[in-house]
Amino acid sequence: MDVDEETAPSSTTPDDNIRYRYLTFDTALAPVTAPIILQGRIEKQLLPPDLSSLTDPFGWSQARKSTLLTLSCVATTFTAYAGGCYATPIPQMASYWHLSETSLDSGLLIFTVGFALAPMILAPLSEINGRRPIFLTTGVLFVVFSICCGVTKSFAGMMVSRFLAGCAGSTFSAIIGGVVADMYRREDRNTPMTFFTTFVVIGCGLGPLVSGYISQNASWRWVFYASALEIAVVVLAMLFFFKETRGNIALRKKADLLNSWYQACEDAGHPVLDVDVNVPSEKNQSARQTRLARVRWRVRADVERQSIRQMIQASLYLPFYLLFTEPVVFFFSLWMAFAWAILWIMYGALPEMYQSVYGFDQQQQGATFASVIVGAIVSAVFSIVYENYHTRTGIANSTPEQRLYFPATGSILLPIGLFWFGWTSREDIHWIVPTLAVCCLTMGIFSIILAVVNYLADTYHQYSSSAMAAMSFCRNIAGGAFAMFTRQIFQGLGWGGGSSMLGGVAILLSLVPWVLIAYGPRIRARSKFASELVG
Numbered sequence: 036m037d038v039d040e041e042t043a044p045s046s047t048t049p050d051d052n053i054r055y056r057y058l059t060f061d062t063a064l065a066p067v068t069a070p071i072i073l074q075g076r077i078e079k080q081l082l083p084p085d086l087s088s089l090t091d092p093f094g095w096s097q098a099r100k101s102t103l104l105t106l107s108c109v110a111t112t113f114t115a116y117a118g119g120c121y122a123t124p125i126p127q128m129a130s131y132w133h134l135s136e137t138s139l140d141s142g143l144l145i146f147t148v149g150f151a152l153a154p155m156i157l158a159p160l161s162e163i164n165g166r167r168p169i170f171l172t173t174g175v176l177f178v179v180f181s182i183c184c185g186v187t188k189s190f191a192g193m194m195v196s197r198f199l200a201g202c203a204g205s206t207f208s209a210i211i212g213g214v215v216a217d218m219y220r221r222e223d224r225n226t227p228m229t230f231f232t233t234f235v236v237i238g239c240g241l242g243p244l245v246s247g248y249i250s251q252n253a254s255w256r257w258v259f260y261a262s263a264l265e266i267a268v269v270v271l272a273m274l275f276f277f278k279e280t281r282g283n284i285a286l287r288k289k290a291d292l293l294n295s296w297y298q299a300c301e302d303a304g305h306p307v308l309d310v311d312v313n314v315p316s317e318k319n320q321s322a323r324q325t326r327l328a329r330v331r332w333r334v335r336a337d338v339e340r341q342s343i344r345q346m347i348q349a350s351l352y353l354p355f356y357l358l359f360t361e362p363v364v365f366f367f368s369l370w371m372a373f374a375w376a377i378l379w380i381m382y383g384a385l386p387e388m389y390q391s392v393y394g395f396d397q398q399q400q401g402a403t404f405a406s407v408i409v410g411a412i413v414s415a416v417f418s419i420v421y422e423n424y425h426t427r428t429g430i431a432n433s434t435p436e437q438r439l440y441f442p443a444t445g446s447i448l449l450p451i452g453l454f455w456f457g458w459t460s461r462e463d464i465h466w467i468v469p470t471l472a473v474c475c476l477t478m479g480i481f482s483i484i485l486a487v488v489n490y491l492a493d494t495y496h497q498y499s500s501s502a503m504a505a506m507s508f509c510r511n512i513a514g515g516a517f518a519m520f521t522r523q524i525f526q527g528l529g530w531g532g533g534s535s536m537l538g539g540v541a542i543l544l545s546l547v548p549w550v551l552i553a554y555g556p557r558i559r560a561r562s563k564f565a566s567e568l569v570g
Contacts, residue, residue, distance in 0.1 A: 058290045058332040060091035060282070081299055084292035089285045092218045099278075100218045104227055106277050107211045108234035110170070110269045114207040115238025117181060117200060117262045118146055120246035122382035122518075123401055124255035131255070132190045139190075140519050142197045143379065147515030149201025151508045154209035155354070158504070159346035161210050165284040166217070167277055169206055174270035177203040178263045185259035204266075208235065209507060212488075213500070217280035225422045225489065232484050233415040236477065239378055240407030243386070247401015283336040290332040297330060353498070354505035361502070361562060363494060363551065367487045368506040370544045372513035374449060374483040377476065377537065379514035381407070383521030385473065388530060393466045406470045410477030414445070418485060435493035436555040442489075443548035445482030450541035452476025457534020479541075486548055494565045 056062075125139045132139075161169040180200035187193050215227045246258040279285065297307045307330050340346070357364045385403055389395040395403070421441050452475035459468040491502045525533040551558065559565040 053329045053331050055331050055333050057335045057338075058286055058293075059335075060094075060286065064293075081296075081303055081305075084296050086289055086292065089289040089292075092280050092282050092285070093220060095218060103214070103218065103277060103280060104230065106269070106273055107207075107214050108230055110174070110207040110266075110273070111211050111231060112234045112238035112241065113262070113265045113269055114177075114204040115235050116242040116245070116265065117177075117204055118143075118150070119239050119242030119379075119382055120258050120262055121146065121184075121197070121242075123243050123246040123386060123397060124250040124258050126397075127250060127255040128193070134190060137519075137522060140383065140521070142193060143382065143518040144515035145194050145198045146201035147379075147511040149198045149203075150205045150208070151511035153202035153205040154507065155350045155504065156347055157206050158209055158213070158500070159343065159350045161206070161213065162281070162346070163340070163343060165279045165281045166210060166214055167273070167279045169210065170273055170277065171270060173203045173206045174266060174273065177207075178267045178270065181259050181263035181266060185256040185263070209504075212503065214280050217282065221492075224492075226419055228488060229415050229418045229422070229485065232481060232488070233411050235484075236378070236411035236414075236481055237408050240404040240411070240477075242404075243382060244401045244404040244408070247386075247397045247399075247404075250401075251397040283334055286334045287337060290334055294331050301329065350501075350504065353501040354508065357495075357498065357502050357564065358505040358509070361564060363555075363558060363562070363565070364491070364502050364505055366547045367491060368509040370483060370547045371487045371506050372509040373540060373544055374446075374480045375510040376513040376517035377449065377453070377541070378407075378480055379518040380521050380524075380537070381473065382518055384525060387522065387525065388460050388469070389466065392460055392462055392530075395466075403466075403470050403473070406474040407477045410474040411481055413474075414478045414481035417445075418442075418481075434556070435490050435559075436552045438489055438493065439486055439548045439552050439555075442482040442486030443545075443552065446479050446486065446545050446548065449476050449479025449483065450538040450545065452479055453534045453538035453541055457531040457538070460530040460534075490548075490551070494559060496565075498564045 121142050125136050125142075128134075129136045129139050157169055157173065177200060180196050180203055183196035184193060184200060187196055211231055212228070215224055215231060219227050245261065249258050249261060300307055358368060359365065381404075386397070386400040389400045389403055418441075425438070452472045455472035455475060456469050459472060487506060488503065491506065492499045495502045524536070527533070528536060
């Protein structure tokens with residue numbers, strides 16, 4: 036019996052003459068003649084619902100997928116932009132509220148706390164209610180809280196607004212991976228995920244770049260107004276062009292339309308009947324007989340899913356359980372957290388260094404973040420070319436460890452870039468040299484992101500969302516926390532010493548993927564969550 040022919044549970048209905056079946060995108064619906072009904076003195080044909088738009092997202096055209104992916108990635112860019120644009124106007128805000136710049140740095144941390152916590156509740160809701168309503172709702176809130184950051188008169192108001200903006204904006208980063216999984220099968224996801232990663236890193240560089248120009252030529256409040264305007268444009272575009280990508284939502288709408296039409300047919304005296312072979316015989320209860328039964332459709336995911344409360348509980352519990360019981364999740368989360376922290380350290384380090392060493396103004400300081408954007412773009416090109424090569428040779432579909440060689444090698448660029456940046460940040464060396472170092476370390480960070488995301492997805496399969504949630508939590512908290520100590524690190528150790536310390540840690544952590552390349556199959560074999568992949 037095919038999946039779409041299996042009988043769904045029918046205990047919720049008192050009518051035993053209804054045949055419930057599971058609906059899939061492959062279900063062949065039997066043709067039913069639209070009945071003619073009499074309304075008053077006018078005969079009217081009861082036409083079936085139009086189901087043409089409710090199709091499997093995996094089967095959508097490449098143009099449609101690309102449009103939705105582009106919208107998602109642009110939204111992600113402006114979310115990352117909102118996180119980093121706060122850094123450049125810190126001197127003006129510190130002067131406005133008569134506080135130290137270190138106190139204002141807490142605005143970076145509070146944003147990432149909201150960014151880390153909110154998806155644990157919002158992600159399960161998007162699985163049940165769909166991506167689109169979550170995006171639109173949180174998008175509107177993101178715009179509102181970004182405006183609040185601009186209009187607030189108090190430092191406390193800024194902190195509250197930043198936290199709420201982080202909560203609302205988190206969906207455009209945390210759930211985009213789910214959007215990619217909704218539309219692309221596993222073997223086709225590397226290029227979309229590469230684009231997603233590229234836009235995230237570009238947003239991290241774009242925020243300080245644009246806000247540096249705004250801060251020097253207008254009030255610091257316009258930094259947040261500009262961010263709100265950009266997000267508003269994206270939300271408006273999503274309202275008109277973003278279609279729901281969750282397959283179970285389309286199936287649910289399809290089942291509801293069909294069931295409503297079947298009920299209308301019955302009310303008109305033309306019930307839709309099907310053969311029911313699971314009816315006990317009246318003469319012999321152990322025997323089975325067939326009869327005609329009325330048809331209704333259900334969606335397996337809706338019948339078998341947990342309650343919202345159970346899903347949220349699992350979303351809050353399982354990521355941390357994996358983090359502290361699975362060595363792969365722990366060390367990859369540590370590696371990713373450190374790499375992401377370096378990116379956030381740059382928010383404080385670059386403006387400080389270029390101002391103190393080279394005498395750059397705010398606009399020039401922001402412009403140096405173009406090196407982050409260039410590093411992301413160059414890394415994306417190399418990654419796509421490499422993945423296409425692996426696809427042609429068939430290696431991409433082999434073990435998760437074989438996909439680690441390229442990003443593990445590329446991750447060495449992070450410590451190289453850190454040492455390069457620290458020991459070339461001197462007045463007697465042209466400013467372009469440390470700027471190229473930032474481009475280099477960005478490429479290393481990009482490689483680490485791809486390595487972690489791909490390996491966790493390949494290894495944990497149905498548990499990959501929880502594994503990535505653990506990684507994302509560590510990444511966001513570490514990013515904001517390290518940003519709080521940027522000034523102390525470099526003021527205490529100097530640019531060379533501070534960068535060398537971070538570079539040394541980066542070298543140690545760069546051993547993580549090589550350990551997995553050597554011992555990954557054995558480590559996975561001991562995991563009850565990943566052992567199913569060992570063959």
